[in-house]
Amino acid sequence: MNQIKMGEFICNLRKEKGLTQKQIGDMLGITDNSISKWERGINAPDIYYLAPLSEIFNVSIKELLNGERNNKRKEKKEENRNKVLEIKNLSKKFGNKNILNNISLSIYEGDIVGLIGPNGAGKTTLIKTILGLLNKNSGSIEICNINLEKNFEEALSNVGCIIEKPDLYEKLTGTKNLKITSIINNINDKEYIDKVIKMVKLNTRINDKVKKYSLGMKQRLALANALIKKPKLLILDEPTNGLDPLGIKELRNIIKDVNKNMRISILISSHILSEIENISDKIIIIDNGYVIEELDIDDIKYLNISLEEEFLDKTSGSKSQIGGNVNEEDN
Amino acid sequence: MKKIINLIKCEFIKNYTLKNIVISTLILFISVFGIIYITELFYNDNEYVATYTESNYYQNILDNLNNKVNLNYKEQFEFFQCNSVIKMLKEIEKIGGITQRSWQYEVLFNKLEVEENIFVLNQIKEKVNDEYFKNIYNSNMTYYDEYEGLINSNYSRDMNELNERILENEKLLKEYDLLIKENKYYKYLEFIINHEDMSEERLNAYKKVIDLKVEKQSDYMSLNLFQLANMNYQNREQIISKEEFYNNYDLVMQYKTYEGYVRYQEKIVSEFERKQAIIKYSLDNNMKHDLEFASYMDGIDVGQKYISSKVIVNQALNLSIIVIVIVILTSGGIISKEHSTGTEKILLTQPVKRWKVLLSKFIYLILHSYIIWIIGLILLILFAGFKYGFNDLVTSKLIFENNVVVEVNYIIYLLKNILICSIPIITFISILLFISTLTLSTTLTVGLSMIFALISPFSWYLIYNFKLVFLAYTPIPYFNIGLIINNFEAYVNSLQLVNTNINLGITISIITAVVLYIITNLVYTKRDVKN
Structure with a gap:
């Protein structure tokens, strides 16, 4: 890392954005003097500030560290890449308690985005709000550029989901469960349905009643159910809960397969950090209803960051939220 | 959609x-x-009818009497009666499907009574001066058992009178036998008309059934006739004035308000008129109706429903x-x-x-x-x-x-x-x-x-x-x-x-x-x- 080059790069980026050192300092909770020292190459920003800086200047951490833009990365972020999910300033309260606080995030076509956070962070609440199961208090949700509130049916036709445990009609067979989803979504393509069943490896058991399935089979059937309507976005809330290592591996392979071959974007939440790291392109850390950090998987690998340490550090009583206060002496 | x-x-x-x-x-x-x-x-009508299997009871009495050497008058009568009852039960079983409301049951029962009368008359005729019969006849007792009651009502010392009574009863017996043999309901009604006094409505209803030559008692046309006769026979209450209502303590206790009284009475009247009209229409057009009768309102007996x-x-x-x-x-x-x-x-x-x-x-x-x-x-x-x-x-x-x-x-x-x-x-x-x-x-x-x-x-x-x-x-x-x-x-x-x-x-x-x-x-x- 070239400290001077990095400093010049930060300075240029700041000027491009039309921001002063004081403004940047306020956003990060530090003095303009600290910013000045970075820009002159006297100090390098601490690792804690890399993510917020990356967010502010819309560059990757790698680019910050290199002191220059990566063109390939720039292509990837070009605006002609479709957004499948855009959330702006989403808030949700239960009674007087804020569960989601001004959350904004985007998911692009083809991405697999991992959502991690401690228990009670708001992951499931966020997912349920995206799906219309919970009523938001403010903000907007757009799925494939369709506003969820204004055009609920059209927006949700692009989403398949599994929320916590697999929700299936236990007394019906796998076939009938899929039939119900296909009838509601007007899917008559039998070939496609058979393809989905084969993809989730349930061909031999599809005519059995769901109550006879193992948990792994139920998860796979739930995934098939979500895929039946040919979604652009698949939302999976802790899909590996309760599965054995083989079950986890099977599910992971199916998810990767679905993303690669069907170009379906995936938002997956989980407690198993290694699984998230294995599978995702981008990771969002959420705690107390705030987005704490967004990390590209490339950055994590490049910086040799331990996701577990990053997770524990950011969420275990840490005050380093975007816009939060940080003790200047730490810098 | x-x-x-x-x-x-x-x-x-x-x-x-x-x-x-x-x-x-x-x-x-x-x-x-x-x-x-x-x-x-x-x-x-699910009224119980004794069947031939009930005859075991009477057979036991017969067997006991058979074991006796010299039967007195009463025991002779009981012997005869048991035999007659067993015969009657056989006949009931032979006809089949009748209840205590059936005309055939009534005829057979009446026939039994007539046979008993004839038996007692013959006993009296044979031993007309027997002290036994005289004592029963002259007794001031008001409560008799069946046998003594028959003696008391039939006793006479006039042989001619006795013979006449026997002949009358035998004639009646033949008529009953014929009715059972022909087994036609309208014939039974003809018999009733000739032997009983009745109201004009009932007489007219019977005559219509006879004209139609209805053979089964359960036939809907005859039942329609009886239903209509019953309804025509009933006296309808007139709706009284408000003043009269509030002066009647019982009515006020029952209905509470005059409006309630009028509402209820009008409903009863309208229901009555509806049923009467429908039955009459059914009769005139030879149709079955499907009216439901509430006996508290309509006075229709269960035997008159179909x-x-x-x-x-x-x-x-x-x-x-x-x-x-x-x-x-x-x-x-x-x-x-x-x-x-x-x-x-x-x-x-x-x-x-x-x-x-x-x-x-x-x-x-x-x-x-x-x-x-x-x-x-x-x-x-x-x-x-x-x-x-x-x-x-x-x-x-x-x-x-x-x-x-x-x-x-x-x-x-x-x-x-x-x-x-x-x-x-x-x-x-x-x-x-x-x-x-x-x-x-x-x-x-x-x-x-x-x-x-x-x-x-x-x-x-x-x-x-x-x-x-x-x-x-x-x-x-x-x-x-x-x-x-x-x-x-x-x-x-x-x-x-x-x-x-x-x-x-x-x-x-x-x-x-x-x-x-x-x-x-x-x-x-x-x-x-x-x-």
Whole structure:
């Protein structure tokens, strides 16, 4: 890392954005003097500030560290890449308690985005709000550029989901469960349905009643159910809960397969950090209803960051939220 | 619209499981056959008739008497009587299918009495001066056993008189024998006319039956005649003035208000006129009617009722409570169960607005009710047709409209009334959805709904006997609106206390259904799904 080059790069980026050192300092909770020292190459920003800086200047951490833009990365972020999910300033309260606080995030076509956070962070609440199961208090949700509130049916036709445990009609067979989803979504393509069943490896058991399935089979059937309507976005809330290592591996392979071959974007939440790291392109850390950090998987690998340490550090009583206060002496 | 239809299809797939079909079928079959059994019980004369197997009792007496060496007069009479009774029981068995109300039973019983008279007369004739007979005859005792009573009434020392009496009785015996041999009801009526005094209405009715040469007592034409005769015979109460009413303590205690008194009396009168007109029309046109008689109002004896296919099939209007019970048991948790198992998320995360999901469930429940009802109706038609004949079902239904009897197509009449009776069922479904949505508890939904359903048939009793008048302004009594259509006794009695009718019931039902559905929709569409 070239400290001077990095400093010049930060300075240029700041000027491009039309921001002063004081403004940047306020956003990060530090003095303009600290910013000045970075820009002159006297100090390098601490690792804690890399993510917020990356967010502010819309560059990757790698680019910050290199002191220059990566063109390939720039292509990837070009605006002609479709957004499948855009959330702006989403808030949700239960009674007087804020569960989601001004959350904004985007998911692009083809991405697999991992959502991690401690228990009670708001992951499931966020997912349920995206799906219309919970009523938001403010903000907007757009799925494939369709506003969820204004055009609920059209927006949700692009989403398949599994929320916590697999929700299936236990007394019906796998076939009938899929039939119900296909009838509601007007899917008559039998070939496609058979393809989905084969993809989730349930061909031999599809005519059995769901109550006879193992948990792994139920998860796979739930995934098939979500895929039946040919979604652009698949939302999976802790899909590996309760599965054995083989079950986890099977599910992971199916998810990767679905993303690669069907170009379906995936938002997956989980407690198993290694699984998230294995599978995702981008990771969002959420705690107390705030987005704490967004990390590209490339950055994590490049910086040799331990996701577990990053997770524990950011969420275990840490005050380093975007816009939060940080003790200047730490810098 | 297409999405709602698709959702309804899905509800059928989810709910028409083997378990639910078995439960529904069992309850429906048991209920329908239960209703048929009760209806037949109400219409049929099931009075006990002694059969030939009862003769063992008399045979034992005979055997005891046989073992005696010298029988006295009374024992001789008992011996003769036992033999005659056994013979009578054999005859009853031979004719078959008669009850204590049958004319043949009456004739055989009278014949037994005549034979006993002849026996005693011959005993007296043989030993006319016997002190035994004289003592009984001269006794001041007022209580005799049967034998002594016969002696007392037949004793004479005039041989000619005795012989004349014997001849009279033997003639009567021959007439009875002939009646049994011919076994024709109108012949029996001719005999009655010649041997009894009777009122003019009864005499005219009998003469008409004789003219028609009706052979069976159960023939509907003769029963129509007797019904009409009975109705014409009854004195109708005149409606008194308000002043007279309030001066009558008993009436005030019974009806409370003059309006209640007038309402009730007018109902009784209108019912009477309706039935009288329909019976008369049936007679004039040689038709069976399907009137239901309440003996407290109509004075029609059970022996004067007849059952037809229409009477059985009419019970389809009373299937509403059965339908409600089946709907509760198979679909009571249509919202709450899905919430507790988490499967509601399957529907709510589909690209369908919540109000459509709720509406589809509502329509599904209505269709489910109609399916059960139609199957019940088919069962009734099949049973009635095979037992009482399908012909009756294709003949017209008689209704009394604007003071005139009109013939209408029976099946259309039935379907129209089922449609009317189904309006409160739709209200019930709204109540079920309301409770299920608000409480999210299947136990509470099923429990409360069952309570409403089971109170419903007894509501009119509760209103009249316990003065729970407020019930008449709730939808509960109207779940079985067939009771109002058929002028159920307890409903008619309730008119003394409350001004209600089918139109009020329908109005209350519709308002309740709409209000509850709106509330349910608001809660269902706005609620956060947290589980």
